[in-house]
Amino acid sequence: MFSIKLFCLYLCVTAVAAWIAPAETTTDAVRFEKTATEPTRINGGHLVNETVPFQISLQVQRRGRWSHFCGGSIVSAQHVLTAAHCVEKMKVENISVVVGTLNWKSGGLRHRVVAKHVHPQYTMSPRIINDIALIKVTPPFRLNRADVGTIHLGGADRVGEKVSVRLTGWGSTTPATASASLPDHLQALHYSTISNEECNQKGFRVTRNEICALATQGQGACVGDSGGPLIMAGSRPQLVGIVSYGSATCAQGRPDVYTRVSSFLPYISKVINQDLA
Known part of the structure; x- marks a missing residue:
């Protein structure tokens, strides 16, 4: 079995990037377009040029x-x-959520984290399972803005193989996780899901509560992408996966493993309803 790496910068890398305090920004509604002239990136094929309203950056102060x-x-x-x-x-007091920006270093709105809910059956041994959590923030998100909004979670139907999906994130643009280099600007990658059987054949012990996607060598999720959205496009884009883990060296032609959102809809609803009651 291939060694695996969680795609979380804080847990996996000691280097800390610089930050510039965000100010409010206004941008147009979301639109996803690939720019052919952009260089290939590890966590995506192109820069995102217009806001992704549901995308957030989790940040820690050090x-x-x-x-x-x-x-x-x-x-x-x-x-x-x-x-x-x-x-x-x-600790919730050490982290914050920034929304409404394409550049994690500048722009956007910062929200304080007041609670976290880690799935009670989450574990990393003997395998990573139930890798999902919800965070509550204050003040509430300004959902009336064009650059801030929720993502549709869809229903309980399982996404199969060969489905076109999109990953967005600020993950490292270098394959070696020990020397992670975060882009300032949000990246996107369009690729496809593979079956869980194929994912297992390629070295991962995934469960039915996970979903895998695979691109060509040189493209894939990396350190800093953890927790980010895997989206199935359509008239109403749908969140189908949460970045969980992959191979120890990023984007080497092996799958990226995501938490399958449709498996956790009752849990998500329960947490939100309890928090907002």
Whole structure:
């Protein structure tokens, strides 16, 4: 079996990137277009040129500066969906959520984290399972803005193989996780899901509560992408996966493993309803 790596910058890398305090920004509605002239990136094929309303940056403050360490998705007026391994060992007072920006270092709106809910059955041994968590923020997200919004979670139908999906994130653009280099600007990668059987054949012990996607060598999720959204496009884009883990060296022609959102809809609803009651 190939060695695996959680795609979480804070847990996997000691280097801390610089941060510039965000100010409010205004951008147009979301549109995803690939720019052919952009260089290939590890976590995506191109830069995202217009806002992704549901995309958030999880940031930690160290030495007086904020640094991106994981991604996530807005799923309610006060909740972000992310990976459990991103926040399991974090104190809520040390992290914040930045929304409404393509550049994690500048722009956007910062929200304080007031609670975290790590799935009670999350574990990393003997395999990574139930890698999902919800974060509650204050003040509530300003969902009336064009650059801030929730993502549709869809129903319980399982996404199969050969489905076109899109990953967005600020993950490292270098394959070696020990020398992670975060892009300032949000990246995107269009690729396809593979079956869980094929994912297992390629070296991972995935469960039915996970979903895998695979691109060509040189493209894939990496450190800093953890917790971020895997989206199935359509008239109403749908969140189908949460970045969980992959091979120890990024984008080497092996699958990226995601938490399968459709398997956890009752859990997500329960947490949100309890928090907002």
